[in-house]
Amino acid sequence: MAEEKEAGLPGRSRLPGFDEDSGRGYRGDYTGGGYGPADHGPYGYAPSGYYQQYPPPAYVRDSGVSANRRTSTWTAAALIAAVAATTGYLAHSIPASTSTSGTTTTGTTGGHTSTTHSGQSGGVQSGAPSVGSPVVTSGGSGAAAGRGGDN
Amino acid sequence: MSATALLHARPAWSRVSVGSLAVAAADRDALGTTARLAVWPAANLTAMLAAVDDELAALDAQASRFRADSEISALHAAGAGRHQVSDGLAEAIRIALAAAAWTGGRCDPTVGSALVRIGYDRDFAAIAENDAPIQPGAGAAPGWQAIALRGNVLTAPPGVLLDLGATAKGLGADRAAAAAFASAGEGGVLVSLGGDIAVAGRPPAGGWPVLIADEHRQVRAARNLAAPAVPRGAADPAIAQQVRLASGGLATSSSTCRRWVRAGRVLHHIIDPRTGMPAGSPWRTVTVAAATCAEANAASTAAIVAGEDAPGWLGDHGLPARLISHDGQIIRTGGWPEAEDGPVCSPGGSWLAALIEGGDR
DSSP states (O other): OHHHHHHSSTTOOOOTTOOTTOSSOOOOOOSSTTSSOTTSTTTSOSOTTHHHHSOOOTHHHHHHHHHHHHHHHHHHHHHHHHHHHHHHHHHHHSOOOOOOOSEEEEEEETTEEEEEEESOOSOOOTTOOOOOSOSEEEEEOOOOSSOOOOO | OOHHHHHTOOOOOEEEOOSOTTOEEEEEEETTEEEEEEEESGGGHHHHHHHHHHHHHHHHHHHOTTOTTSHHHHHHHHOSEEEEOOHHHHHHHHHHHHHHHHTTTSSOGGGHHHHHHTTOOSOGGGOOOBOOOOOOOOSSOOOGGGOEEETTEEEEOTTOOOOOTTTHHHHHHHHHHHHHHHHHOSSEEEEEETTEEEEEEOOSTTOEEEEEEEETTOBOTTSOOOOOSSOOOBOOTTTOEEEEEOSSEEEEEETTSSEEEETTEEEESOEETTTTEEOOOSEEEEEEEESSHHHHHHHHHHHHHHGGGHHHHHHHTTOOEEEEETTOOEEEETTOOOSTTEEEOOOSSOHHHHHHHTOOO
16 A cells, blocks of 8 residues: 555556656656666766766656657558458469359260360469450451451 | 562551550551550560561451452462462461361451452552442352362462451450560460450450450540550440450450441451342451461451340350340350450360361362
């Protein structure tokens, strides 16, 4: 309960360096406190006593937290975009597979051996493109307007 | 360049959009009709065009009865007797004779004289509609049994003019598709000669999408199919159907196109060998899928001539087919799909190949 009281909220304990009374949550104690050698401040390179004389403002920590949040946000966005792009690429590059369910019958009629496929839809065409519109019309052979041979 | 070379200079290919960046396509006039090449990957188009050009030029030089300098014209000029022919023409005649035997003589290469008699004696674009009388003739065609091909030696009696129209366009599509695919060695290719289609290599997923209509230059307005050079308007939605072709060939014969008028009578190019006159058929359009385009071409022509017997004959041979009567009734055989965009499964075995392997005529 002492910890709860100190943290101010049930189930929570205050992290080192935070002041429960501070609106910005930062106490500004850089003389030790686990951040680095006591005589060199929290970053280990300031002269002894520097941070007592010139305590860093509270927004330094806030800006660090904000920077980390921004980095996380951008990383997550980049990952989502990469997954979406990869999914889209694979969806378009993997050829469509068509069912080949059906029957194949081989028989002999009048001395001629024939193989008949029923219910077949063209088979699996690895790498073959998908084409929707007709590429040609089969109809009676109307004549060309120009000159040419004919059979 | 000589006058002959100028006359038979290859028309340039025109790139066309078929609604998919993965597929490249091009059109040009060829063999008196329109040729279309569609390929994937699109980068292979240029190399394949050259291969198709070579095959079409070779076929035209071998089998066009409208070129004075063609090999078949030289045969006709030489008259009756025994003639040595090139490998290419021998193959074209051999397939035409096999098709005649297969169809019970319903498509017969000896109808050349009958076609000349009713006015189809020149390139179709040059046929004028006039009141010139139809030349009197003997009626029935001489019959395919009158000629024989042993190896590359053709034996023909007097007065026989060959017309390979029932099989040659299909053969040209088969040859061109095979040559185009061989030139690239990857992907897939579709070749259409006036709507007679052969495919080679791997098709797009589900098969090449093909629109079936009365006439090969019709397009369905609702679809964003590239407009051909000479648009004929939208295909009749009650008639048109999109299907998928993954292998083999597909051909459509129709009595609604290549029509002309002589002596006040409307004529068309599909001759009934029994009468020597345009076939009076209950079918306006018949589409057939087969192991090769030449075979599909022969079967669709024979079905127009066969009339009421056509569905039974097509069904007996296991050929997927779609027959449309003059009043718009549709009959399907051999597993032809009823659904829009359904797969057409060409038979794996070739009837013509089996007949040819059985022996020369």
